[in-house]
Structures are given as structure tokens and as C-alpha cells.
Amino acid sequence: MKAFVQDAYGPLDVLRFTDVEQPAVGDDDVLVRVHSAGVDPGVWHLVTGRPYLLRLAGYGLRAPKDRVRGMDVAGSVHAVGRDVTRFRPGDEVFGTCRGSFAEYACTPQSRLALKPANLDSVQAAAVPTSGFTALQALRDSGRVRPGQRVLIIGAAGGVGTFAVQLAAEVFGAHVSGVCSTGKVELVRSLGADEVIDYTREDFADGTRRWDLILDTAGNRPVGLLRRALTPKGTLVIVGSETKERWFGGVDRMLRALALGPFVGHRLRGVVSTERAEDLALLREYLKDGRLTPVIDRTYALAEIPEAIRYIHEGRARGKVVATVA
CATH class of the missing domain: 3.40.50.720 (NAD(P)-binding Rossmann-like Domain)
Structure with a gap:
């Protein structure tokens, strides 16, 4: 599969768009075919490794702990682990993961929810981190x-x-x-x-x-x-x-x-945390119309560095999302 990989901290050109293996699916995991991935300001810090306090917080002291960047995800369930009871292949879902800047991403079932029917994947991918x-x-x-x-x-x-x-x-x-x-x-x-x-x-x-x-x-x-x-x-x-x-x-x-x-x-x-109950709450607000994602613009998956740069320049009105063909 195609993904953006980072093996060292540095400017945005440390991100490489290359072929990697699909992530392995654990017993409690869901493998998602990524349709859209949210891009937030924190990605720039994870790529550059600055401020240095971030490295001490567990993201990797000398090099990134997670090679594939991206947290917010919306897509369809491709496969599930043997202990997964909440989802099945084909379900449209959204939530958080480690490595959404890729064609496939794997995450525990507790970090996902069914995508509201009144949202498309771009809108759904814009929600989790900023919504939390x-x-x-x-x-x-x-x-x-x-x-x-x-x-x-x-x-x-x-x-x-x-x-x-x-x-x-x-x-x-x-x-x-x-x-x-x-x-x-x-x-x-x-x-x-x-x-x-x-x-x-x-x-x-x-x-x-x-x-x-x-x-x-x-x-x-x-x-x-x-x-x-x-x-x-x-x-x-x-x-x-x-x-x-x-x-x-x-x-x-x-x-x-x-x-x-x-x-x-x-x-x-405030340092937000990923809570299953809060994702469920945000889903209800999205379903009943009390919450509507604001999308500034979208980028193709291969344009992730441009999306990160645009956000870091402080020009975005609402959210920026990458789409995966």
C-alpha cells in the first residue's frame, strides 16, 4: 500500500511517499480502507520533532516512534480481528488511529464509530481530534x-x-x-x-x-x-x-x-484525549445537526506535505482533509 513514511525528524521533505506493508490486524483491531484523513496543526510538530518536549512525551526521542503520520480517519472496514464485535467488513466508520496518511490504517475498535449517514468521508475525517x-x-x-x-x-x-x-x-x-x-x-x-x-x-x-x-x-x-x-x-x-x-x-x-x-x-x-464515549457523543451531535464540520479545502494523499504547510501558515478556515482515491 502507499503511505507517507517518516524515519527522522526534520523539515517536511523527511516525509516519503512510498510502498509499505499493510498493518497487521490484532485480535481487537479494525483494518480500515482509508477514504479521507484529517490534517491538523499537530502534524507539523510531529514531523519536525519540535518543540523538543514532544519527543520526551513519548513520540520518540531520536526518531519518530510511529513511521506513518496521521491520526484522524474515515473509511470503510476492510477486515476485523477475531475479538471485534462492533464492526464488520463494509461498515463506514470514522475515528482515530496511528497512521491515517496511508491507503490502509489499523486501530482498536474502541477508537472508531459508525460514520453518520448525513456526513461524507471528508466531513467525518475532519471531526475527531479537533472535536475532542x-x-x-x-x-x-x-x-x-x-x-x-x-x-x-x-x-x-x-x-x-x-x-x-x-x-x-x-x-x-x-x-x-x-x-x-x-x-x-x-x-x-x-x-x-x-x-x-x-x-x-x-x-x-x-x-x-x-x-x-x-x-x-x-x-x-x-x-x-x-x-x-x-x-x-x-x-x-x-x-x-x-x-x-x-x-x-x-x-x-x-x-x-x-x-x-x-x-x-x-x-x-487542555490536552485532549481519545475517549470512546466522547466520539459517540460527537457522532450524536453530528447526526442531529448541532455540529457541522467546516472544510477549508482538500488535498490528495500524495499532497500531504502541501496540506501540512498550508495549515502551519495559519491560513485555514476550519479543517483541511486529505482524500484517498
């Missing part, structure tokens, strides 16, 4: 409640587009989204009650305050973000991009966590 992050950031780290005022920074990004919809449609919050001029109408269409164009307005000017701020983009200082919170408000830092080699944007989250016990605000970070 948005859901867990709002519900678990943010403890969002109906009627709260929620500010989502980076509202037009991969996580942000899901967070706006979940906060408004699922959790019943009053949602303000922050984005650039060209993305205002997109964020408004997702259900935001208010859209703030950061090129024209400063949301932290002291005139407005929010119960919960979800920062999914940028590197605004924690002190500035706190000025936009209510006295007992919560700040959740979802992501950050810097050129710092060791910690990247993680250091800002660590500083916020260290400051938290000494201030009135709740300062939290």
Missing part, C-alpha cells in the same frame, strides 16, 4: 454552563469552529468569536452571537468581560486575557504557536497553571 479538543476544553476544563458569556479566540480555526457550535448549540452559552476580517461571516454562520474582528477591535479593552475565555490561537499574554474575564471567570488555553525549540507554546500554559492558585480566576489548559 473543543468538547473537552468547554465541558471539562471550562465547565461551561447555560447562559454564560463565552469568548472563543481563533473561532474560525479547526478547533474554534467546533467550539463555537458546541458552546452555542449544545451548552446554551452566549458566544463571542474572535477572528480576522475575512472570517467574520463564517463565524457568525456557526451560531456566534457576536463576532469580534481583532484587526479592528480590542476585546481586552476593559469594556466587556466574559465568564469563560477559550484561547485556541495566538500568544496573547495571560495577563491581558485575564483583563477580559469576570472576577471569577475561567481561562482555558487550548493551543499556542511559537518558535521556541523546547516548549513551543506550552510554556504559556505552564505559567498559567502555576499562577492559578494565587489568583481569583480559574486558569486551565
Whole structure:
């Protein structure tokens, strides 16, 4: 089968599109014929091995532990292990795996769900990682409640587009989204009650305050973000991009966590986890229309490096997905 293989950390040209053997199917595994694979910002970090903290987190100290990149997947079941009871060959599924940038991928049955009939494979592949992050950031780290005022920074990004919809449609919050001029109408269409164009307005000017701020983009200082919170408000830092080699944007989250016990605000970070129950929950929201993936563009499997580069440049509106013929 064809796959993108990585044997060393480095620039995107360390990825090789080549022939490899199909993954072996364990007793509890499902072999998926990949139709679409989601591409998220984290892929760039896994390819480059930066920040270095990522290598210490178990992804491989000197070289990548997993040779084939890609996590989000949608496709059809090709084969199942002898202990698999939830799926059978031919089922259309979506979820997460190790190595979705390939024609076939293998993953435990607990990491998959049946694809909602109202979604195509491109839409389904866009959901898992960003959907998990948005859901867990709002519900678990943010403890969002109906009627709260929620500010989502980076509202037009991969996580942000899901967070706006979940906060408004699922959790019943009053949602303000922050984005650039060209993305205002997109964020408004997702259900935001208010859209703030950061090129024209400063949301932290002291005139407005929010119960919960979800920062999914940028590197605004924690002190500035706190000025936009209510006295007992919560700040959740979802992501950050810097050129710092060791910690990247993680250091800002660590500083916020260290400051938290000494201030009135709740300062939290989020590292999403792949939970079967949360994938099932996202599936229900997708089925009933409360959640709709926003697709910026698609790339062919052979164009994966171009897709990663496009996302890393920060231009994406919603999600980017690779399709497999």
C-alpha cells in the first residue's frame, strides 16, 4: 500500500511517499480502507520533532516512534480481528488511529464509530481530534454552563469552529468569536452571537468581560486575557504557536497553571484525549445537526506535505482533509 513514511525528524521533505506493508490486524483491531484523513496543526510538530518536549512525551526521542503520520480517519472496514464485535467488513466508520496518511490504517475498535449517514468521508475525517479538543476544553476544563458569556479566540480555526457550535448549540452559552476580517461571516454562520474582528477591535479593552475565555490561537499574554474575564471567570488555553525549540507554546500554559492558585480566576489548559464515549457523543451531535464540520479545502494523499504547510501558515478556515482515491 502507499503511505507517507517518516524515519527522522526534520523539515517536511523527511516525509516519503512510498510502498509499505499493510498493518497487521490484532485480535481487537479494525483494518480500515482509508477514504479521507484529517490534517491538523499537530502534524507539523510531529514531523519536525519540535518543540523538543514532544519527543520526551513519548513520540520518540531520536526518531519518530510511529513511521506513518496521521491520526484522524474515515473509511470503510476492510477486515476485523477475531475479538471485534462492533464492526464488520463494509461498515463506514470514522475515528482515530496511528497512521491515517496511508491507503490502509489499523486501530482498536474502541477508537472508531459508525460514520453518520448525513456526513461524507471528508466531513467525518475532519471531526475527531479537533472535536475532542473543543468538547473537552468547554465541558471539562471550562465547565461551561447555560447562559454564560463565552469568548472563543481563533473561532474560525479547526478547533474554534467546533467550539463555537458546541458552546452555542449544545451548552446554551452566549458566544463571542474572535477572528480576522475575512472570517467574520463564517463565524457568525456557526451560531456566534457576536463576532469580534481583532484587526479592528480590542476585546481586552476593559469594556466587556466574559465568564469563560477559550484561547485556541495566538500568544496573547495571560495577563491581558485575564483583563477580559469576570472576577471569577475561567481561562482555558487550548493551543499556542511559537518558535521556541523546547516548549513551543506550552510554556504559556505552564505559567498559567502555576499562577492559578494565587489568583481569583480559574486558569486551565487542555490536552485532549481519545475517549470512546466522547466520539459517540460527537457522532450524536453530528447526526442531529448541532455540529457541522467546516472544510477549508482538500488535498490528495500524495499532497500531504502541501496540506501540512498550508495549515502551519495559519491560513485555514476550519479543517483541511486529505482524500484517498
